[in-house]
Amino acid sequence: MTLQISATNPEHPALLLELPWHVPLERWPDECLVPLPRGISRHVVRYARAGSEVVAVKELAERPALREYELLCTLDRFAIPAVDPLAVVTGRTDAGGAPLEPVLITRHLGGSLPYRSMFETTMRPGTVHRLMDALAVLLVRLHLAGFAWGDCSLSNTLFRRDAGAYAAYLVDAETGELHPRLSDGQRAYDIELARVNISGEMLDLEASGALHPSIDPIAFGTEIGERYDGLWTELTRTSVYPAGKHHHMERRIRRLNDLGFDVAEMQISHSDQGDTVTFVPKVVDAGHHQRQLLRLTGMDAEENQARRLLNDLESWMATQDDHAPGDPLSARAEVLAHRWVRDVFRPTVRAVRGHAPDRTDAAELYHELLEHRWYLSERAQHDIGLDAAVEDYVRNIAARAEKPR
Structure with a gap:
């Protein structure tokens, strides 16, 4: 048998050739491995260093390895x-020529x-x-x-925290299937499997003493379906807003907030029929918005x-011609944010500040507006519109506040 490394990037095979493919994965020497925490897996999994990369190596049969590789791609x-x-490595043999199982190689998800x-x-x-919310977001996106x-399951997921945000990542696609569109039955089956798996995993944590005593493992497993259903409904409703109906977009954002999610990205497509809005949710930790x-x-x-x-900034940015949806902390987002401060936030606060002299907190004043x-x-x-809101606020809110009692 001939060792074969199938990869989409031509640089990867050269990096991977240095690894000891003639040795069963469970017996790889320590000098090849990286001591990172591993989850529970039905297969042998190890973290190894390949050049400057840390990679996860999983042994499994050739057909499922190739299939999972294609699904992940x-x-x-x-x-x-x-x-x-x-990559996928096939044609492995030990020193005596006996065949070894192929391996699937993925890049280690830093910080997960x-x-x-x-x-x-x-x-x-x-x-x-919040971790369960992150898993609900992942399921909806899938x-x-x-x-x-x-x-x-929790075992087939990696969690990462980045500047207060929580995200869940699929780590095992071996059982996955890709379709043009999922039926309600297919989605319900996935959710039921998630409920059973998560409840079982939480019961294991409870038995080991690692679960907070206030958490009910069975109720917690059921929660994934409830969070998923609310998020799925809010995200998949087709909404086309006529011009001048932007307050309906804010209503959608508020409903997502009420569900415990924030808007990581909002895309607006314009047409003769109106503005179609797409939301991408995220799960955040306390203090995230302050930092951002x-x-x-x-x-x-x-x-x-x-x-x-x-x-408000995200809604405004989505209406700008030079807005490029993506990383909310990108250089382009910073440029637009400073334009919003200069052209929207500061003029609005100045328009009210003279009528509300006791209000020194600009952020709170803008929030009230x-x-x-x-x-x-x-x-x-x-x-x-904001101008009309400012005018009404000055006339009816600030004026009343200035009247002596």
């Missing part, structure tokens, strides 16, 4: 959070942890629920892409203020 093209496939490592110290219930996981607003604009605000201002605009737009059933 497809998910990568769809920009779905999953581990990055690098399997769930059992995260529970080595008892995790607070609020954090556990299903929107037509991918039926077939074995959703400070990073983008230099403004230091309270968490709820920052969240409200960032929602946005709330006022929201209520006026809801009452009028069309977006009244």
Whole structure:
């Protein structure tokens, strides 16, 4: 048999050739391995160093290895959070010429942890629920892409925390199937498998003493379906908003917020029939909005203020011709954010500040203006615009506040 390394990037085979493919994976020498925490797997899995890369190596039969590699490549093209496939190695033999199982190689997801490592110290219930929210986001994104996981579980997921944001990544696509579109039955089957698997994993954690005593493993497993259903409905509803109805977009954002999710990305496509809006959700930790607003604009605000201002900034950015959806902390996003501060935030605050001299907190004042605009737009059933909201606020809110009691 001849050793073959199948990879999409021509640089990868050269890096991988240095690894000891003639040795069964479970007996690889320590000098080849990287001591990183591993989750539970039905296959032998090891982390190894290949050049400057840290890679995950998994032994499995040739057909499922090639199939999983292709599925991961497809998910990568769809920009779905999953581990990055690098190669499949076949034709392995030991020193005596006996065949060895092929391996699938993926890039290690930096900063990620399997769930059992995260529970080595008892995790607070609020954090556990945010992890479940992140898994619900992943499931929804997979299903929107037509991918039926077939074995959703905490064990087959990696979690990563980055500047307060939580994200779940698919790490095992062996049982997955890709379809043009999933039926309701296929989605329900995935959710039921997730419920059973997660409840079992939480029961294991409870038995080992690693689960917070306030968490019910069975109820927690059921929660994935509830979170998924709410998010799926809110994201998949087709909404076309006529011009001047931007307050309806804010209503959608508020509903996502009420579900415990934030808008990582909002895309608006214009047509003769109206504006079609697509939302991409994310799960965030406390203080995330403060840090992001400070990073983008230099403004230091309270968490709820920052969240409200960032929602307005994201809505405004999506209407700009030079907006490129993607990384919310990219250089382009910073340019647009500073333009928003200069052209929207500061002029709006100045227009009110003279009528509310006791109000020194610009972020809170702008937050109140946005709330006022929201209520006026809801009452009028069309977006009244920020200028009209400022005028009404000065006339009816600030004026009343200035009157002596």
